Amino acid sequence: MYTGGKAQRYTATLRNAVDTLYFPAATKPDLVNVDAAKVLVWQKQDNKSLAEYAYQQLHATHYLDRREALTAAQANATDPLAQKMLLAGLKDKSPALREMTVQALDLKNAPSAKQRLPYWPS
Numbered sequence: 001m002y003t004g005g006k007a008q009r010y011t012a013t014l015r016n017a018v019d020t021l022y023f024p025a026a027t028k029p030d031l032v033n034v035d036a037a038k039v040l041v042w043q044k045q046d047n048k049s050l051a052e053y054a055y056q057q058l059h060a061t062h063y064l065d066r067r068e069a070l071t072a073a074q075a076n077a078t079d080p081l082a083q084k085m086l087l088a089g090l091k092d093k094s095p096a097l098r099e100m101t102v103q104a105l106d107l108k109n110a111p112s113a114k115q116r117l118p119y120w121p122s
Contacts, residue, residue: 038062070092
């Protein structure tokens with residue numbers, strides 16, 4: 001869980017096919033990142049907002065976290081926040097995520113790129 005830019009970890013034991021987890025928090029967390037280490041073999045369904053994915057992209061350190069965030073941005077490509085996330089993806093430390101972003105933005109297609117990125121050079 002991220003609150004005020006700081007990460008706090010909690011250990012939980014899941015006993016059922018579907019479990020609800022509760023953790024103490026003085027304020028609403030900026031992000032709840034279940035299985036932040038990406039070690040569980042499971043089917044996870046996140047109900048994060050695009051703003052939470054944007055926070056995840058900037059603060060979570062794992063490749064898969066940033067990939068999840070970029071996938072959410074790609075699915076909402078017309079949203080201004082998603083466009084900012086995709087632009088940030090062009091600067092990701094992972095070459096694979098930069099390539100994913102280029103494909104999502106269709107930067108190899110100049111007319112499409114100009115339409116997606118208003119400042120695209122002519």
